[in-house]
Amino acid sequence: MTTLAETGLPITRRRPRIDGWTVAALGIAAATTLPVLVVAASVLFPAGDAWAHLASTVLGDYVLNTVWLVLGVAALTFTIGVATAWLVTMCTFPGRRVLEWALILPLAMPAYAVAYTYAEVLDYAGSVQSWLRASFGWGRADYWFPEVRSVGGAVLMLGLVLYPYVYMLARAAFLSQSVCLLEISRTLGSGPWRTFLRVGLPMARPAIVTGIVLALMETVGDYGVVQHFSVSTFSTGIFRTWYGLGNLTAATQLAAALLAVVFLLSALERFARGGAAYHHTSTRYRPLPAFALRGPKRFAAITACGLPLLLGFLVPAGLLTLWAVQTAPRVLNERFWGYVLNSVVVAGLAAFLAVAVALVLAFAARLRPGAVTTWASRVSTLGYAVPGAVVAVGVMIPFGWFDNTLDSWMRDHVGISTGLLLSGTLAAMLFAYVVRFLAISFNAVESGMTKITPNMDRAARSLGAGPWSALRRIHTPLLRGSLLTAAVLVFVDTMKELPATLILRPFNFDTLAIRTFEIASDERLAEAASYALSIVIAGLLPVILLSAAIARSRPGQS
Amino acid sequence: MSGLDLERVSRSFGGTRAVDQVDLTVRAGEVVCLLGPSGCGKTTTLRLAAGLEAADSGEVRIGGSVVDGGGAFVPPEARRVGLVFQDYALFPHLTVLENVAFGLPNGRDKAEQAMELLRRVNLSERASDHPHRLSGGEQQRVALSRALAPRPVLMLLDEPFSGLNFRLRDRIGEESLSLLRATGTATLMVTHDSDEAMRLADRIAVMRAGRIVQIGAPLDLYDRPVDLFVAEFFSEINKLPSVVENGLVPTAAGAVAAPGVPDGSPVVVAVRPEAVRWSAAGTAGSMGAQALSVHPMGAYVLVKLKDTVRDIRYLMRVEHGSAPAVGAQVQVTLDPRGSFVFPADEGAVEGR
Numbered sequence: 001m002t003t004l005a006e007t008g009l010p011i012t013r014r015r016p017r018i019d020g021w022t023v024a025a026l027g028i029a030a031a032t033t034l035p036v037l038v039v040a041a042s043v044l045f046p047a048g049d050a051w052a053h054l055a056s057t058v059l060g061d062y063v064l065n066t067v068w069l070v071l072g073v074a075a076l077t078f079t080i081g082v083a084t085a086w087l088v089t090m091c092t093f094p095g096r097r098v099l100e101w102a103l104i105l106p107l108a109m110p111a112y113a114v115a116y117t118y119a120e121v122l123d124y125a126g127s128v129q130s131w132l133r134a135s136f137g138w139g140r141a142d143y144w145f146p147e148v149r150s151v152g153g154a155v156l157m158l159g160l161v162l163y164p165y166v167y168m169l170a171r172a173a174f175l176s177q178s179v180c181l182l183e184i185s186r187t188l189g190s191g192p193w194r195t196f197l198r199v200g201l202p203m204a205r206p207a208i209v210t211g212i213v214l215a216l217m218e219t220v221g222d223y224g225v226v227q228h229f230s231v232s233t234f235s236t237g238i239f240r241t242w243y244g245l246g247n248l249t250a251a252t253q254l255a256a257a258l259l260a261v262v263f264l265l266s267a268l269e270r271f272a273r274g275g276a277a278y279h280h281t282s283t284r285y286r287p288l289p290a291f292a293l294r295g296p297k298r299f300a301a302i303t304a305c306g307l308p309l310l311l312g313f314l315v316p317a318g319l320l321t322l323w324a325v326q327t328a329p330r331v332l333n334e335r336f337w338g339y340v341l342n343s344v345v346v347a348g349l350a351a352f353l354a355v356a357v358a359l360v361l362a363f364a365a366r367l368r369p370g371a372v373t374t375w376a377s378r379v380s381t382l383g384y385a386v387p388g389a390v391v392a393v394g395v396m397i398p399f400g401w402f403d404n405t406l407d408s409w410m411r412d413h414v415g416i417s418t419g420l421l422l423s424g425t426l427a428a429m430l431f432a433y434v435v436r437f438l439a440i441s442f443n444a445v446e447s448g449m450t451k452i453t454p455n456m457d458r459a460a461r462s463l464g465a466g467p468w469s470a471l472r473r474i475h476t477p478l479l480r481g482s483l484l485t486a487a488v489l490v491f492v493d494t495m496k497e498l499p500a501t502l503i504l505r506p507f508n509f510d511t512l513a514i515r516t517f518e519i520a521s522d523e524r525l526a527e528a529a530s531y532a533l534s535i536v537i538a539g540l541l542p543v544i545l546l547s548a549a550i551a552r553s554r555p556g557q558s
Numbered sequence: 559m560s561g562l563d564l565e566r567v568s569r570s571f572g573g574t575r576a577v578d579q580v581d582l583t584v585r586a587g588e589v590v591c592l593l594g595p596s597g598c599g600k601t602t603t604l605r606l607a608a609g610l611e612a613a614d615s616g617e618v619r620i621g622g623s624v625v626d627g628g629g630a631f632v633p634p635e636a637r638r639v640g641l642v643f644q645d646y647a648l649f650p651h652l653t654v655l656e657n658v659a660f661g662l663p664n665g666r667d668k669a670e671q672a673m674e675l676l677r678r679v680n681l682s683e684r685a686s687d688h689p690h691r692l693s694g695g696e697q698q699r700v701a702l703s704r705a706l707a708p709r710p711v712l713m714l715l716d717e718p719f720s721g722l723n724f725r726l727r728d729r730i731g732e733e734s735l736s737l738l739r740a741t742g743t744a745t746l747m748v749t750h751d752s753d754e755a756m757r758l759a760d761r762i763a764v765m766r767a768g769r770i771v772q773i774g775a776p777l778d779l780y781d782r783p784v785d786l787f788v789a790e791f792f793s794e795i796n797k798l799p800s801v802v803e804n805g806l807v808p809t810a811a812g813a814v815a816a817p818g819v820p821d822g823s824p825v826v827v828a829v830r831p832e833a834v835r836w837s838a839a840g841t842a843g844s845m846g847a848q849a850l851s852v853h854p855m856g857a858y859v860l861v862k863l864k865d866t867v868r869d870i871r872y873l874m875r876v877e878h879g880s881a882p883a884v885g886a887q888v889q890v891t892l893d894p895r896g897s898f899v900f901p902a903d904e905g906a907v908e909g910r
Contacts (some may be wrong), residue, residue, distance in 0.1 A: 180647035183610050186634035187641040188661030189708060198660075202651045 025364035025376035028357055032380045032435045035394025039259055042252035042397075051250050054241065061232045062254075066261060068151045069158070069219050069226075069233065076159030077215045081166025082208060084305045086196065089174040093293045093301045101544075103305060106312030107164040108539030110496045110513070112224025113532035115157040116520040117316040119228060122148040149229040157229075158219050160312035165218075166211035173207035174200065192291065205272075213269040220261050221387025223499035224517060234258040235499060238389045252397065255390040262385050317536060323529035331530045340534060343512040346426070347494040347538075350433035351441075351487040357434060358441035358486060362449050363475075366457075367467055377442060384439030388432075388500035395432045395504060399423040429504040433494050440493065441486035448482025449475070488542050495538050560622065561586050561712045561744020562607055567616030567626075568768075569602055576602040578768035579616070584712070584744040589735050591755035592748045593791065594765035600748045603765070604714050607746060608641055609634035621711040637712075640705030640743070644717040646697045648689035654700050655685040661708040675703040678737070695726050702734050706741065713738055715747040719754065731758050752792045756780070764788050786900045789828045796829040796872050799902060807899055810870050811890040816899040824902035831860065831875035833896025839887040847872065847890045849882045863890060 087093075088100050106114075122128055122145075129145055132138060147153065177200065185195040201208075223235040234254055242251035293301050324331075361380060365373040383391060399422040407418045422428050452475055460470040498513050505514065512531045519528035562584040569577040577599045584590045592600040605611040606618060609625065609632060617627030620639065625632040648657050659672035676682045679699040689697060698718065705713060718734070719727045735758050738745045749755050755762050756776045763773040764787075772784045783789035786797075798809045802823045806813040811834070814827050839846055846866040853860040859881040863872040872890060882888050 178645075178647060180643045180645065181649060183608070183634070184641055184643070184647050184704075185649075185660070186610070187608055187637070187639050187710075187714075188704070189635045189663075190661075191633065191635050199649060203649070205651070 019368070021360075021364040021368045022372055024360050025368075025373045025380075028361055029376040029379045031431075032383055032438060034398060035391050035432070035435055036259065036382065036386055037394075038397050039252055039255045039390055039394040042249060043256050045249055051253060054237070054250060054254070058232055058237065062234050062237050062257075065151055065226075065231050065233050066220060069155060069231075070216055070265075072152070072155030073158050073162060073215055073219045074212050076155060077163040077166045077212055078208065080159065080163040080308045081211060082170050082201070082204075084163075084308060085167050085170035085174055086200065087301050087305055089171055090196075090200075091291045091293050091301060093298045095302055095306070099305045099309065102309050102313075103167055104164045104543050105309060105540075106161045108492075108536050108543050109161045109313060109316060110224065110498075110516075110532065110535055110539070111158050111161045111218070111222055112228065112498060112520070113320065113516065113536065114161055114312070114316045115154070115225040115228050116516075116525050116528060116532070117319050118153070118157065119148055120525040121319065122146075149231075151229075151231050154222075154225050154229050154231050157225050158215075158222060160308065162215035162218055163308060163312070165214040166208060169207040169211035169214075170204050173204035177203055209269055209272040213265055216265050217262060217385050217387075220258060220265070221389065221499070223389060223502070228520065234261065235387060235389050238393065239499075239502075242393075248397070252393050255393045258387055259390050262387065262390075266385055317533075320529045320533045320536065323526040324533045327526045327529060331527055336530065339510055339512050339515050339531065342510060343495050343534075346429065346433075346511060347491045349426075350430055350437065350494040351491040353430060353434050354437050354441040354490040355445070355483055355487050357438060358445045359479075359483070361438075361442055362445045363471060365446075366449060366475075367471075377446075381439035381442050383435040384437065386436065388436060388497055389503065391432050391436050392500040392503035395428055395435070395500075396423060399428050424504075424506050426506060426509075429501065429506070432500045432504050433490075433497065436497070436500065437490045437493050440489045444482050444486035444489065445479065448479045452478050485542075485545055488545060492539050492542050495535050560584070561588070561620065562746060563617075563619040563622075564603070564607070565617040565619075565627075567603075567606060567613045567618060569606055569611055569614050575599075575768045577606060577613075580768070580770055582746075582763060582770065582773070584746050586711075586744050587739050587742045589738065589745040589747060589758060589760045591759035591762045592746065592765055593752060593755045593762050594750065596750060598765040599768040600750075600765050601716060604716055604746060604748050607712065608639050608714050609637045638708070638710050640708070640710035640713040642698075642701045642705050642713070642715045642718045644720055646689075646701035646721070648697055648700060648704075650689055653686050653688055654681065654692070657689065657700055658704045658707050660704060672703075672707060675707055676700075679703055694722050695730055698722060698730055698734070702737070706737070706743070709741075710743060713743045713745045715745065717749055718747065720749070720751065727754070728757070756792065764791060781895070783828075783898060786826060786828055786898075789830075789898055789900075793830050793832075794873050796831065796834065798827040798829065798870070800825055800827060802899075809892070810865050810868055811872070811892050814892060814894060814897050814899060819899060819901075825899050826902050827892075828898045828900060829872075829892055830896035831873045833893040834863075834872050834874035835891045835893055836861075836863075836874060836876070836882060836888040837891070839889050847888055849884055849886045849888060852881050852884050854878070854881075863888065865890075 084099075084103050088096050088103065120126055124140075124145075132143065132145070136143075181199055181203070182195055185199045186192070190198055220233070221235060222233075223239070225231075226233045227236050227239075234257055237254045238251050238258070241247055241254055245251075357380075361373075361377045365377050386394075400420075403418070403420045403423050406421065410416055410418050456474055457470055460474050461467075465473060495511075496513060498517055501511060501513055502517070505511070510518075512534050516528045516531040516535065519525075519531065560583055562582070564580050564582040567577060567580045568575060580599075580603060582590070582603070592603055594600045602611060606613050606626070607620070612631055613626050618625050619627075620637055624630055625637050649660065652660065655669065655672050655676065658675055659668050662668045662671055673682060673685060676685055679702070681696060681699055681703070684692060684696060684700075689700065692700065698721070702718070719731045722730055731754065735745065747755075747759070759776060761774060762776055762779055764771045764779065766787055772779060772788050774782075779788060780792050783792075786795070789795055798811075800807045800809050802816050802819045802821050802825055804821060805816060805819070807816045807819075807825055807827055809827050816825065819825065836847075847863040848866055850862045850864050850871075853862075857878055859876050859878060861874040861876060861881050863874055865871070866887070874890075
């Protein structure tokens with residue numbers, strides 16, 4: 001009898017507990033949580049008089065406005081998202097097929113672009129009020145017109161572009177519901193409307209809550225809309241305190257407060273979901289019933305679904321196109337294309353990095369399953385909940401500290417000045433994007449990964465493929481679609497991102513988002529249109545991808 | 559009193575007649591099984607009764623009143639029907655008690671009524687659990703209790719026991735149906751499992767291509783099938799083609815009477831495996847066969863036989879301990895009780 005060693009077969013030692021994959025996952029986790037930790041730690045340092053000054057003057061406004069924004073956007077996105085999702089999923093009426101995917105279009109609109117557009121049109125000097133005055137001969141005091149630059153206006157703008165989060169998740173939930181459950185409810189004495197309230201809606205609750213919370217994360221992190229509408233929130237406060245008052249510590253503490261709001265929202269989501277998503281108790285899927293609506297109901301359904309699309313996408317996109325065409329000769333010059341290039345390069349790099357890092361995390365979790373890698377990937381993806389301004393502040397501080405420390409050490413010991421190596425560079429900006437958008441790429445990669453069952457790994461291994469070979473020959477080709485999706489999503493979010501870019505961009509480095517913001521701030525909206533429209537066009541890519549994914553998501557239907 | 563009456567009910571999808579001129583009555587306290595291959599229209603019939611589909615023509619009555627037909631359509635929530643699906647479709651966001659109470663009118667004793675029903679199926683201790691924590695059998699009992707709670711006139715069961723493992727299926731099936739009989743509920747149950755239908759139903763309606771082919775007591779259908787399709791639904795069938803001569807059908811295993819069938823008609827003799835009999839080969843002759851293989855099935859044995867002269871095979875079912883040895887030469891005869899003569903053109907429907 002020969003021992004294993006005598007057979008001449010390669011023998012691998014039991015792998016060590018800590019190896020390259022684990023270290024990589026931990027390193028990513030540490031790097032991506034750094035900005036959040038820095039911001040959170042800032043509350044430990046005294047901010048001097050500035051904080052007392054803030055508290056006695058504007059802090060109340062920040063809190064109040066944030067509360068109104070959160071409540072308003074929650075109510076608006078819930079109403080629009082759930083109503084449209086239910087109508088297009090359960091009923092048939094003319095235009096439903098188009099609305100199914102078109103209702104996601106507002107997602108392509110940066111909220112600030114919509115805000116600029118409506119402010120331009122609905123302001124006192126805007127075309128709507130001017131037309132009213134001219135038509136009826138009214139003067140300034142003769143009529144009342146809602147003020148678009150207000151908290152209510154901001155709620156409306158944000159709600160109009162953020163409802164697709166709720167729509168998408170609610171629709172996916174409705175699609176996955178077994179019709180059997182709805183039919184059982186009918187036979188137990190509940191009519192269609194009561195069935196929706198008692199069965200359809202509660203079963204979709206976890207998905208709806210998640211959608212609303214996603215919308216609210218964007219809301220509290222928004223800078224462009226509230227800045228333009230002069231609604232003071234934590235986001236505008238961070239900028240004002242930093243650039244206006246020059247107090248970085250107080251600005252960081254405002255960021256910490258905003259961070260607290262975000263964590264509150266996440267906790268709320270956990271609580272409202274009530275534990276896990278509901279288990280499917282029914283696995284049979286027949287085609288959805290599709291109540292054919294007639295007469296006034298049909299008209300009401302078309303209006304209910306058409307209005308959000310019209311106001312959230314068609315009107316602003318139409319106006320932007322109009323203005324872009326009008327100003328094209330002045331705007332579309334070499335500098336414009338330079339900004340396009342900047343945006344595309346930065347967004348492309350961010351997408352590449354975010355996907356690469358996500359792949360490392362996902363592979364680490366796959367090859368070294370266990371508490372360490374699970375925890376590392378969970379922590380690394382926290383950044384998505386964190387508003388751009390907060391991430392930017394959290395990146396700025398440690399990078400600046402590193403630069404200053406290195407610079408003074410070098411001057412003292414070597415006699416040369418290194419200047420700013422990290423802060424104010426593309427690297428800092430890209431790092432912030434990866435922190436913020438890693439969750440998006442990781443989720444996309446991971447959802448692709450779950451389709452590759454562990455048995456496929458085992459089959460590959462038993463056929464002689466080592467772990468690396470399996471990754472290359474099995475996982476990578478199967479993941480190609482997911483990687484592309486992940487890259488596109490990050491690309492577009494980076495193009496839209498405003499506050500972090502404003503804070504972290506290198507000197508004189510402008511992107512489309514920055515130019516849109518700056519020109520719109522100068523109230524030269526028509527000229528900003530080309531910039532905004534470029535972002536919208538890029539934003540249409542993932543919307544198309546998402547629409548296709550949703551249509552495919554119903555179980556039992558390929 | 560009748561629970562359900564279907565009168566000449568039809569329903570088409572696209573160009574296909576899923577349900578074609580169906581007449582069916584289920585009396586209070588009676589269990590009728592709709593039996594047929596998938597796509598035969600049995601589930602659509604059930605859904606028509608529930609009000610989940612509307613009939614194109616014909617009339618549906620529940621408890622004597624018209625719920626569908628003549629321009630009237632009563633929606634499912636107003637029909638007083640109970641419905642149990644194969645996968646039970648329990649509401650995942652509600653507890654067991656809330657599931658059962660779902661169809662009860664709001665009132666003080668709503669929870670108490672639901673609890674009483676759970677007690678009847680020995681599940682009162684699981685009242686506050688969520689459905690996914692229950693076993694398959696428990697879920698089935700909750701689904702039945704939920705459907706029974708509003709005291710329906712008519713209970714509709716769509717393959718209600720096929721999600722259970724086969725030992726549980728027998729017991730739960732009998733318990734469920736005795737509960738329904740005791741409450742005087744008319745029950746219409748859809749199944750594709752002929753054994754289940756045979757065991758549980760008072761009457762069986764066999765469906766094919768949207769029509770009811772035969773309806774009657776289980777043993778009626780077994781002993782007097784109207785055609786080859788019905789005969790084949792309840793067991794394996796030996797099919798012996800032949801031609802009628804003098805009111806008799808000669809086969810390799812002896813002649814079978816065919817009263818009323820004109821001489822010269824091509825026919826198929828359908829023989830149930832237990833109607834194939836054997837004896838030791840005494841005299842060599844045309845009726846000899848050889849045992850090719852023997853398959854013990856527990857209480858009985860299946861034997862595959864081959865005619866020694868012609869290329870005819872038989873499937874024979876005998877009691878445990880009375881099978882021939884493999885390779886043995888035997889003599890084969892047919893028991894007329896399990897042998898049926900059908901026109902040969904029905905061979906067209908064999909391929910189920």
